[in-house]
Every structure is written in structure tokens, then in C-alpha cells.
Amino acid sequence: MKRVWFKGGVVAGDIALSPFDRGLTLGDGLFETMLVLNGVALDLDDHLQRFSKSADVLGIAFPRDEIAASVAVLCNGVIDHHVLRLTLTRGSAGRGLATDTDDFTYVATVQPFNAALMFQAVELCLVSVCRNDTSVASRHKTTSYIDQILAAREAQEDSAAEPLMCNTRGKLASASIGNVFLSFGQRLVTPSLDQGILPGIMRKNVIALAGKAGFTVEERPVEPSELERADGVFITNSLRFLATSPRHARTDFAVLVEALCAAARVDCGVDPRAGKASA
DSSP states (O other), X not given: OOEEEETTEEEOSOOOOOTTOHHHHXXXXXXXXXXXXXXXXXXXXXXXXXXXXXXXXXXXXXXXHHHHHHHHHHHTTOOSOEEEEEEEEOOSOOSOTTOOOSOOEEXXXXXXXOGGGTTOOOOEEEOSXXXXXXXXXXXXXXXXXXXXXXXXXXXXXXXXXXXXXXXXTSOEEEESSSEXXXXXXXXXXXXXXXXXXXXXXXXXXXXXXXXGGTOEEEEEOOOTTHHHHOSEEEEEETTTEEEEOTTSSOOOOHHHHHHHHHHHHHHHSSOTTSSOOOO
């Protein structure tokens, strides 16, 4: 099932996006992605809170009522694994980088997601492309994704599926598609929010549920060399949940996975590990 919301309702086919839209011309926008199961967008409140806060920081108008309506309509009747994406730009505000406007463009989509990607191990490698920890943008999910794209292309040259990026101070920051955790026995270590990382929703969930799974959590600056000393490494995001590094000795985080899935069941009534994506 694929659906698109644009200009206040569901539309069929392509949309007529203005060639002057600042999301297109400048990457001047924000987005959120979340997993939809059983008609429910998982962790919706957390995603919308981050979305709204980012819009406020960047000075982009936030159509709260329309966003709520679009989520309800697009998720209605969705049973299997789908991905919901909400995209908000500053609209066609004219030339000038510092333009102040109440204009905006809002587009939302829902489409099938391959459930086999959830919890699937992923090869990781350090790349030369850095996250800019001095930039406010590093802490928001903006549509300006060129650094992550370049990092992913570099990782593919090294036959790895996912890059690990450092910040401008040489500390470990994150993967291109999510946050990173290192395990040392029953201790989880993850870069702190001041390291130029996105405050990920699944990162937040892992930290909140780690105690139930028998882990303690440290949020702090992380040296890249710690990747070699860790017994396990995994990345997190709202679609794949938790993906381990097969190069490390520890790849089984079953108790933590169970805690994450139990929380999702409370949200949507089904286990996210069950079923397959629709065609």
C-alpha cells in the first residue's frame, strides 16, 4: 500500500511541487520516519515532539493539525510493516537565505517496509566524512543529508553497508542512518548528545529499557579506538530497531531486543518481528 498526502488530503500519482520550494533548492526542511504496524505509527508522540521542536528552532511553520490528520488517514488500514515519512519545508519563500516566512510545504507518505531488515546484522566501517558537532543542524533531522550520502558512498567502497562517522574533534558520533552503541560486558556506551548526533527515538528507547535488560548505560565522548575493544557494537533507528556488527564477538542482544519489542507491542498490539511487508 502506498499513499501520499499533499495540500490537505490524499492524492493519486505525482505531486506538483514548486520548483522554488526551499526544500528542493536549499535542503531547507525537516523530516521524520517511523514504522507503522497495525494502523499505529510507533513512538508517534516522541517523533512529533522532536519534529515540532526542530521546526521551532529552525523557524519553520509547523502545521500541527494537518500533520495529525495526515497521520490518521495514512495509517488507517495499514496492517503489515510500512514506513511513514513526514516532510516539512520552508516552502517557496523566495530568494535570500534568511527569509522569514509563514509559508511551508508539507508532504507525508506511507509505503511498504521490508521487515527482514529489522534486527539484521550490518557491516560497519569508519569513514572520513565527519558530522559537524559545531552546527545546530547536527541535532535535527534536516533534509540536508549530503554528508550522510557521501559517508554511505565511501563505506560502500570499503564493502561495508553502513558508515560510522566521527565528529570534527575526532570522537565517534553516529552511523549515517542511526545512533551507535558499544557494549563492554553489561555496560552500554553511546556518544552523548553534545557530540554532534541526532537525539534518536530508538536511542532513547534503548537507554530507557537497558536496565530491564540488565545493562547500564554511559552517555559520553567515545574514542574510535574503543570500537576495537568493545565486545559488541550495534546501531539503532526507528525502522530497523537494532542492528549488530557481525565483526564483533557479541551479536546476541536478545534480552534488549525483547524489551524493545515488548514496548512496541504495547504501542500497536503486535510484535514487530512478526509478519512481512506488503507487496
